[in-house]
Amino acid sequence: MGHDLITIYWLKGLEYVLAVSYLPLFVLFWKFVTPTRLAEAPVTVAAPSWADDLAGYFQLPARLFFHPGHAWARVDGPDMVTVGMNDFAQHLVGRIDRLQLPRVGAEVVQGMPALAVESAHRAVDMLSPVSGTVVDVNTAAVGDPATVKQSPYGEGWLFRVKSPQLAANLKSLMNGVFARRWMDAVTDQLAGEFSREELGHVYADGGTPVDGLARSLAHDEWDAMARRYFLTDGGSNA
Amino acid sequence: MTDTTLDRRFDARAWMTDKFFLGMPLGAYLRSLLTPGNALVALILVPGIPAVIYRFVYGIGAVSNLTQANPWGIWIGLDVMSGVALAAGGFTLASAVYIFGLKEYHPVVRPAVLTGFLGYLFVVIGLTADLGRPWKLPVPMVYSYGTGSVMFEVGWCVALYLMVLALEFSPAAFEWLGLKKAREWAIRLTLGLTILGLCLSTLHQSSLGALFLMMPHRVHPLWYSGFVPVFFFVSAIAAGLTMVIVESALSHRAFVSRVDPHSHEKLDTLTLGLARAAAIVLFAYFFLKLQGLVDGGRFDLLNTPYGYWFLFEVLGFILAPSLLFGVAVRRSNATLARWVAGWTVLGIVVNRLNLSVIAFNWNAPERYVPSFLEILISATIITIGVMTFRWIVNRMPVLRDDPAYPQAH
Numbered sequence: 001m002g003h004d005l006i007t008i009y010w011l012k013g014l015e016y017v018l019a020v021s022y023l024p025l026f027v028l029f030w031k032f033v034t035p036t037r038l039a040e041a042p043v044t045v046a047a048p049s050w051a052d053d054l055a056g057y058f059q060l061p062a063r064l065f066f067h068p069g070h071a072w073a074r075v076d077g078p079d080m081v082t083v084g085m086n087d088f089a090q091h092l093v094g095r096i097d098r099l100q101l102p103r104v105g106a107e108v109v110q111g112m113p114a115l116a117v118e119s120a121h122r123a124v125d126m127l128s129p130v131s132g133t134v135v136d137v138n139t140a141a142v143g144d145p146a147t148v149k150q151s152p153y154g155e156g157w158l159f160r161v162k163s164p165q166l167a168a169n170l171k172s173l174m175n176g177v178f179a180r181r182w183m184d185a186v187t188d189q190l191a192g193e194f195s196r197e198e199l200g201h202v203y204a205d206g207g208t209p210v211d212g213l214a215r216s217l218a219h220d221e222w223d224a225m226a227r228r229y230f231l232t233d234g235g236s237n238a
Numbered sequence: 239m240t241d242t243t244l245d246r247r248f249d250a251r252a253w254m255t256d257k258f259f260l261g262m263p264l265g266a267y268l269r270s271l272l273t274p275g276n277a278l279v280a281l282i283l284v285p286g287i288p289a290v291i292y293r294f295v296y297g298i299g300a301v302s303n304l305t306q307a308n309p310w311g312i313w314i315g316l317d318v319m320s321g322v323a324l325a326a327g328g329f330t331l332a333s334a335v336y337i338f339g340l341k342e343y344h345p346v347v348r349p350a351v352l353t354g355f356l357g358y359l360f361v362v363i364g365l366t367a368d369l370g371r372p373w374k375l376p377v378p379m380v381y382s383y384g385t386g387s388v389m390f391e392v393g394w395c396v397a398l399y400l401m402v403l404a405l406e407f408s409p410a411a412f413e414w415l416g417l418k419k420a421r422e423w424a425i426r427l428t429l430g431l432t433i434l435g436l437c438l439s440t441l442h443q444s445s446l447g448a449l450f451l452m453m454p455h456r457v458h459p460l461w462y463s464g465f466v467p468v469f470f471f472v473s474a475i476a477a478g479l480t481m482v483i484v485e486s487a488l489s490h491r492a493f494v495s496r497v498d499p500h501s502h503e504k505l506d507t508l509t510l511g512l513a514r515a516a517a518i519v520l521f522a523y524f525f526l527k528l529q530g531l532v533d534g535g536r537f538d539l540l541n542t543p544y545g546y547w548f549l550f551e552v553l554g555f556i557l558a559p560s561l562l563f564g565v566a567v568r569r570s571n572a573t574l575a576r577w578v579a580g581w582t583v584l585g586i587v588v589n590r591l592n593l594s595v596i597a598f599n600w601n602a603p604e605r606y607v608p609s610f611l612e613i614l615i616s617a618t619i620i621t622i623g624v625m626t627f628r629w630i631v632n633r634m635p636v637l638r639d640d641p642a643y644p645q646a647h
Contacts, residue, residue, distance in 0.1 A: 014532045022525045033517045033564040061507070076570070154506055 059087040060183055061153050065173035067129035068182070069111075069231040072153065073173060079166050081130050084157040085117070085148060088186065092226055093117050093124065096145040101159050106134045108161060110169050113232055115158060117145075122223040125232040129173055132163030186229070257414070260632065279621055286618025289611050290367065298370055301611040308606035310594050312616050317364025319590035321357050322396070322446060323470070324583065326478030327485070328354020328403055329432075329439040336432040346508055348410055348636050349489060350482045352627065355403035358396060360623040367615055388449050395442030402435045413643050414634040421643070443474040450593060458597035460539050460548040463530035466593075472523045477586040479516040480559075483509050483579035489637055492628075496637045506572040513575035516582065517563035524556045544597060551592060555585025 060066065065073045070089035074082045090096070098118035108114040114128035137159045141147045148156035163169055174182050227233035259267035293301045304311050331350040334340045366372045379397060384390045405427060412421035447470030454462050463469070490497050490505060531537075531552075539545050559582040566575035595606065608616075631637060 011532060011535050015529060018525065018529055018532060025525075026521065029521050029560075029564070030518065033514050033567050035568050035570070063507075 058091065058183060058187070059153065060179050062176055064153065064179075065129065065170055065175045066179045066182070067111075067127060067173055069127035069129075070229060071126055071129040073129040073170075074157075075166070075170070076160070079132075079163055080135075081132070081161045081163050081166060081169075082157050083114075083129055083159050083161060084152060085126060087152050088183065089117075089126070089230065090149050090152050090156075092229055093119055095119055096148055097121075098123075099142050099145050099148070099158070101137050101142060102134045104134055104137055108132060108134060110172060124223050124226045124230060126230050127232060128161075130161055130163045130169040131165055132161040132169075134159050135162045136160040257633065279625060282614075282617050282621045286614050286621070289614050290618060293367060293611070293615060294370065294372075298368070301609065301615065303607060303609045303612065305604065305606075307602060307604050308599055310598060311368075311606060311612055312591075312595065312608045313364050313368040313612065315591045315594040316587065316616055317619055318361050318368070319446060319594050320587040321361040321364060322443065323474045323477040323586050323590060324481045325354045325357025325361065326439065326443065326474040327482040328357075328406070328478070329399075329435045330475055330478035331482055332406065332432045333436045336429055337436065343508060343511070345504065346482055346486055346512075348407070349485060349631075350478075351403060351406045352410070352630060352636055353481065353485050354478075355400070355407050356623050356627050356630075358400045358403060359626075360619055362396065362400065363622075364616070364619050367619065388445055388452065392442050392445045392449070395438050395445065399435060399438040399442065402431050402438065406431050406435065410630075410634045410636055413640045439474070440471060444468065444471040446470055456599055457593060458539075458544055458548075458600040459534055459536040460531070460544060461593050461597045463534055465526060465530045465533065468526060469523070469530065472519065472526060473586055473589060476516050476519045476523060476582060479512050479519065480579040480582040480586075483512050483516070483576055484583055487576045487579075489631065493631050493637055496631055506570075509572040509575050510567050510570060513563045513572075513579065514567045516579070517560050517567065520556055520560035520563070520582070524552065524560060527552050527556060544600065547592070547596075551585065551588060555582065555588060559585065 063074070065075070066086060067073070070086045070092075072084050072086050074084075076082055096117050096119055100116040100118065100123065102108055102114055108128040108131060110129060110131045111127055113125040116123040116125050118124075138147075138157050141156055141158060148158075150156065224233065255261060255263065260270075262270065289301065298304060302311060302313075327350040331343060331347050335343050335347050366375070378384055378390055378393055405424065408424045409421050409428075412418075412424060444467035447467040450457050450462065450466050451464070486505060486509070540549060559578045562578045563575060566572070566578060599606070635643070
């Protein structure tokens with residue numbers, strides 16, 4: 001291509017246009033690859049972190065919200081939430097034989113039973129962390145409940161809810177440092193139960209919690225113990 | 239030797255069994271090697287190693303299709319150019335964690351540094367296969383500098399950076415050997431080494447691109463640009479990030495027993511964070527490539543077979559993965575991010591091959607096609623690299639903390 005004045009001005013002009021248009025496009029692209037942050041949610045109390053934190057042995061990802069009944073909620077959109085059971089819950093129950101999840105279209109209410117986990121022919125209810133309409137159910141987890149144990153915060157999610165009152169619902173949930181303090185209190189209570197059972201070298205002494213904690217501690221009454229922790233026994237909070 | 243073993247008699251056999259044979263008797267260890275994967279490795283190495291020896295005994299002309307007109311083949315394009323770019327994860331991740339304070343990426347730094355170290359080590363081996371006469375390697379290092387040559391800068395940079403990577407990875411080796419004092423000293427060097435590594439990588443990643451500035455007549459005008467050094471550096475960052483995604487995904491599948499059981503959840507989060515960074519870098523790289531195209535002003539060549547291939551590279555291997563990474567991040571889909579990362583790694587290799595082989599000497603009457611022995615020797619070098627990675631990960635604390643050094647990395 002010849003280097004006459006018009007050609008040079010045309011190419012230089014194109015370079016400038018490209019450089020100038022890159023800047024606003026970059027801003028738009030930056031927003032595109034930055035998912036809605038939990039920090040921008042009106043009720044978030046702690047800045048979210050990419051890093052997962054551990055409250056003792058049990059995983060508590062910092063970006064999730066936790067219900068005292070050991071269900072978690074992840075905000076996926078302005079009114080969309082994914083729900084699952086937390087690491088403590090799956091360790092407490094141990095092997096899961098069957099999951100009973102609400103059907104798509106069903107209404108769930110925060111703090112009311114919404115699902116049940118079945119193990120050794122006994123079912124234990126769990127509470128919904130949010131209110132709304134179920135829009136999706138993890139059929140893979142229903143078909144293979146072991147998924148929940150392998151990945152309670154990932155592939156083991158349970159159902160998705162369209163929650164019009166999400167902001168109000170999130171105010172009743174815990175995340176960040178509050179969730180960690182709550183899990184510390186729960187594990188302290190669990191340690192107390194270990195001590196009473198005189199099991200020898202256990203979690204409270206620096207041992208590692210076993211899978212199926214409730215069965216190890218309460219034997220045939222394990223489901224009653226699980227209900228106490230999941231707040232579905234109608235009695236005191238655990 | 240640790241303090242606790244000082245009062246005991248050193249049992250060399252037990253030490254060998256523990257450190258080298260994964261705690262198994264020699265017979266059991268050898269039997270454990272009889273796997274389908276190792277059979278495939280043997281299939282490559284049994285003819286490959288004699289081919290390497292043959293090349294050094296009879297010279298490059300005996301095994302390759304390289305000529306005076308086409309002096310660069312796949313050993314340069316794949317083993318060196320692509321190898322250096324894909325080994326960039328070491329400096330990218332180490333800088334992110336130790337300089338920019340993104341501590342949450344700590345769990346992937348050590349595998350990234352190991353990948354970088356082995357990547358560079360086998361780049362040097364691949365380059366030696368191309369250059370020949372390995373006993374001459376110290377010449378530019380010791381008494382005949384040749385400071386006017388870009389290759390001098392690249393050679394020195396790569397040699398120094400290889401040493402930096404070895405030192406950066408040394409804490410893992412010291413933990414494996416139980417050398418606590420040496421490990422403490424190595425850990426103290428981390429920040430200094432990271433800064434040095436960032437400087438050296440910036441220099442030689444771009445210098446590899448600068449090599450092409452000396453031969454504008456040999457490179458196709460669509461690929462040639464005054465920005466090539468910048469293209470090389472920016473694309474190396476994308477290559478490093480995506481290579482860490484691919485390597486960590488494969489490691490978590492291949493080394494299940496070596497991975498912290500709680501790290502799978504964390505890996506998805508880290509993968510999406512790396513994918514976001516890769517999306518942004520690729521987006522910037524795409525615009526730089528457009529700027530290079532406009533600067534060259536050869537739009538007429540776009541409507542030719544080389545032009546279609548150029549557009550496929552720019553749109554298919556740069557813009558598309560950038561957008562798809564964005565989709566993966568928005569949907570929190572780590573699986574999609576991993577597939578896109580694999581595609582991007584392929585794209586970086588294609589770009590380096592385009593510059594050094596495919597669009598190189600594009601208008602010369604004589605075209606280069608690699609010989610079977612060139613491909614075999616290249617496959618042999620890459621296979622030995624992968625085997626070395628496996629050997630180290632199976633023994634040293636790379637994918638999880640050593641119980642004796644909690645929170646070590």
